Amino acid sequence: MTSMTDDTAKDAWIQRSRFKVHGRKKGILKRGETDWLPQRLQELSPPWATTRHETLTRWQADPGTARLWLEIGFGNGDTLTHMALHHPQDRLIGIDVFMEGFSALLRRIERMNLHNVAVEAGHALEILETRKIEALLDRVMINFPDPWPKKRHHKRRLIQTDFLDRLATAMTPGGLLTLATDWPDYGVWMQDHLEVHPAFTNPHGPRQPAPEPDLWQPTRFQQKGESAGRPILHLAYQRS
Numbered sequence: 091m092t093s094m095t096d097d098t099a100k101d102a103w104i105q106r107s108r109f110k111v112h113g114r115k116k117g118i119l120k121r122g123e124t125d126w127l128p129q130r131l132q133e134l135s136p137p138w139a140t141t142r143h144e145t146l147t148r149w150q151a152d153p154g155t156a157r158l159w160l161e162i163g164f165g166n167g168d169t170l171t172h173m174a175l176h177h178p179q180d181r182l183i184g185i186d187v188f189m190e191g192f193s194a195l196l197r198r199i200e201r202m203n204l205h206n207v208a209v210e211a212g213h214a215l216e217i218l219e220t221r222k223i224e225a226l227l228d229r230v231m232i233n234f235p236d237p238w239p240k241k242r243h244h245k246r247r248l249i250q251t252d253f254l255d256r257l258a259t260a261m262t263p264g265g266l267l268t269l270a271t272d273w274p275d276y277g278v279w280m281q282d283h284l285e286v287h288p289a290f291t292n293p294h295g296p297r298q299p300a301p302e303p304d305l306w307q308p309t310r311f312q313q314k315g316e317s318a319g320r321p322i323l324h325l326a327y328q329r330s
């Protein structure tokens with residue numbers, strides 16, 4: 091059997107992308123992972139359809155009661171798998187650019203015997219655009235996105251107006267976007283962008299933080315922030 095070299099497999103989607111991906115994205119894959127990862131990723135692709143009803147039906151869920159979730163930047167999949175385990179009637183999609191995280195996530199999905207999780211590799215904005223995702227997502231989670239603390243790197247931050255415009259298109263009216271960060275400056279940046287965005291409203295009142303989401307479980311990046319003494323900010327915005 092032909093096996094891809096480590097570099098080919100790790101870089102495949104990054105080279106295809108027309109969006110610039112910043113920061114760590116290769117990670118360290120164990121020998122052999124490059125053989126099974128691409129195939130497993132293929133098997134776990136979301137059954138995207140043009141309507142939410144059709145997407146959930148294809149995924150053997152009841153569109154009347156199930157919710158469609160997306161986590162952007164799932165890291166090693168702590169939150170995605172935890173939420174999937176506790177919401178077996180719902181369907182959850184994870185998007186990330188970081189190959190090492192996929193390997194951890196896929197192992198966890200198997201260990202936990204989850205059948206309601208799908209994954210996509212690549213830049214979130216590019217996937218939302220190329221898949222033409224419109225009015226499908228009931229719940230979107232963005233937990234501890236890369237903070238890019240230096241001013242000259244702020245343009246690399248995930249939360250930008252054009253990204254929020256695209257996300258708003260992808261979400262259902264009334265859908266909920268939740269965010270968490272341990273970088274106070276990024277928290278203010280998120281609020282600055284979201285509070286003035288015409289498609290989102292803050293259900294907790296102007297510039298108010300949100301309580302921890304239900305069933306919240308601290309992530310690895312939350313733990314890193316807390317051990318460095320940084321407070322955790324949760325935010326929630328409703329798609330109007």
Ligand SMILES: C[S@@+](CC[C@H](N)C(=O)[O-])C[C@H]1O[C@@H](n2cnc3c(N)ncnc32)[C@H](O)[C@@H]1O
Nearest residue numbers: 163164165186187188213214233234309310311
């Ligand atoms: C700081 S980590 C946080 C991981 C996880 N949410 C947690 O709390 O442990 C940020 C994650 O976002 C991913 N990421 C960065 N830019 C992205 C993008 N444009 N689209 C999808 N994922 C992205 C990174 O690969 C990384 O896994």
